Amino acid sequence: MNKVLSLVGFVLVLTGCVNTPPKPDNPHFAPIRPQTLQAPKSVNGSIFSSATNINLYGDGRAHRVGDIITVVLQESTSSQKNSKTEIDKSNSQTIAQPTVLGQALTIDGNPLSASFGTSTTDFDGEGKVNMSNSLSGNISVTIHDVLANGVLIVKGEKWLTLNQGDEYIRVSGMIRPQDISADNTVNSTQIADARISYSGTGAVHDSNTMGWLSQFFIGQLWPF
Structure with missing residues (x-):
């Protein structure tokens, strides 16, 4: 009986070393749908509707909850x-x-x-030690909140389904309205408290990932 319990405990420890792959449609990065962007209600006699109004004198830059901003990824880091x-x-x-x-x-x-x-x-x-990393591309995110000082909280993800798996990019952070350009884009280097993730799933990604047994033998749980 003791041997069985020991074996079960060993299997549970090794199972905990396995990383669960990410999945699309994460609620944390899902586009927010505020009340003002929902389908307009029935006409009550007034011509104006706050849900579909367009500012004729605006510059087209995103500034409200639910608006879309394109983030230009220009990340490059190096250390020696x-x-x-x-x-x-x-x-x-x-x-x-x-x-x-x-x-x-x-x-x-x-x-x-x-x-x-x-x-x-x-x-x-x-x-x-000599390390260097770079990431470039575009991803569109939505405004999830507008702080009292006007700073925009943005989040978003992009998934690409390829023949050998999926590739995804996730971005979240804080943007100043004045950093948004006239074409409604902002550089990733201008995002405060930025969280940028780029990875993938599938056969190609798994081939570059260390197995769970190897992770156990070189991890902190291995006593030798």
Whole structure:
């Protein structure tokens, strides 16, 4: 019985190491549908309708909840770090011949003395890191909220179904209205508190992912 429980526990631990692939239509990134963008109600005698009105003097830039903004992805990061450490340490200890009342202590006529010689410790370490990443493209997001200071909270995702799997991009963050250009676009570098994810699912993605058993043996749960 104990062996069965141990086996079940081991399987559960390994199952926890498996990452669940993302799926489309995540509610967190779903387009918001405010009341003003829903289908207009029956005509009550007035010609004006707040649900379908168009500002003839506006510049066409998104500013309301539910409006669409195109984000131009222009992400490029690079980092380089070099470190080198050298430590040298030497030590030598010698104890002089002990005396008592001015007389040197001896054993069988031989003077007492001790010398520990010389010890040396050397350490030499060197490390180098060089990383670079880039992401370009476009994705349209919707305004989910407008803060009191006018800052826009935007979220959105894009899924591409390919013959060997799916590719997706998810973007969320905060945008200043003045950063939106005349063609209703904004650069990803101008998004505050940005969360940008680009990954995929399918055979190509799985071939570049480490298996759950390998993750277990190199993870923190492996005690050796």
